[in-house]
Amino acid sequence: MTEKALRLGTRRSKLAMSQSGQVAEAVSQVTGRPVELVGVTTYGDTSREHLAQIGGTGVFVAALREALVRGEVDFAVHSLKDLPTTPHPRLTLAAVPVREDPRDVIVARNDLKLTDLPDGARIGTGSPRRMAQLNAYARARGTAVETVPIRGNVDTRLGFVRSGELDAVVLAAAGLNRVGRSDEVTDFIPVDTVLPAPGQGALAVECAADDAELIAALAELDDPFTRAAVTAERSLLATLEAGCSAPVGALADLLSDGQIAKEMRLRGVVGTTDGSRLVQLSTTGPVPETHEAAMALGRELATEMLAQGAAGLMGERAH
Secondary structure, eight states: OOOOOEEEEEOSSHHHHHHHHHHHHHHHHHHSSOEEEEEOOOHHHHOOSOHHHHOOTTTTTHHHHHHHHTTSOSEEEEEGGGSOSSOOTTEEEEEOOOOOOOOEEEEEGGGOOGGGOOTTEEEEOSOHHHHHHHHHHHHHTTOOEEEEOOOSOHHHHHHHHHTTSOSEEEEEHHHHHHTTOGGGOSEEOOTTTSOOOTTTTOEEEEEETTOHHHHHHHGGGOOHHHHHHHHHHHHHHHHTTOOTTSSEEEEEEEEEETTEEEEEEEEEEEEOTTSSOEEEEEEEEEOOOSHHHHHHHHHHHHHHHHHTTGGGGSSSOOO
């Protein structure tokens, strides 16, 4: 008799189904059990408001978490950047698999690169974080861009460029890679120009905190370096008391000496959406070996950013 299938809760978007399908295959290999995808519609999927207005934090994960708590699914896969930084009392983050490319990319008309975009170019993005950094980048070059708030799936967003409505749109490299559309990228934005969202490119695999057997199985998918990096980034975000719709960018990366990762560098940025003011800092320390050490790295950098006026740049504080 075949073992009962594990039920994986996922958003229904093409991207979510694609990334959840990849996790399902890995879990099936580890457990020897079939895994079936269970599509769940979240508030973030049905609301037509801009993410900055509906608060961002948790709008894509609340319904999935409710399905987990009710036992309708056995585990769930989220884009880690959508996950609130406050832990859920009844769920656990069982695995953070190896991270995809964390960078942002542009898809622009006529294969333009970011540096080629004309003065006054209309760039689509629903993210205050991207708006702040793109506007700051343009100001530093003595030009201006118009950041236009957009929403929708990958096809919808790319359609704005095809139709000529926008000169370019900014998307996450990881999302395009996961749906097999990376050939449409016209430029990868260096992280020195635009820092990604905390946790961007990483997935979160969540299950009930009391399911020891499943936690042990899912732990096989965990990548300790990715987990340490995103823990530091999310700790910075939590210390700034900012939701995922706040204009905060963060990236932790490993600095290696040949093959051995010696140190972790954490960079953070927060700014006004018009790009007129940015607080951008970085810190380097030993690669965190514990959750607490990774949390401390993020907390320390956020505290320095707050001391330099970061709180005043985030608009409404999301508690």
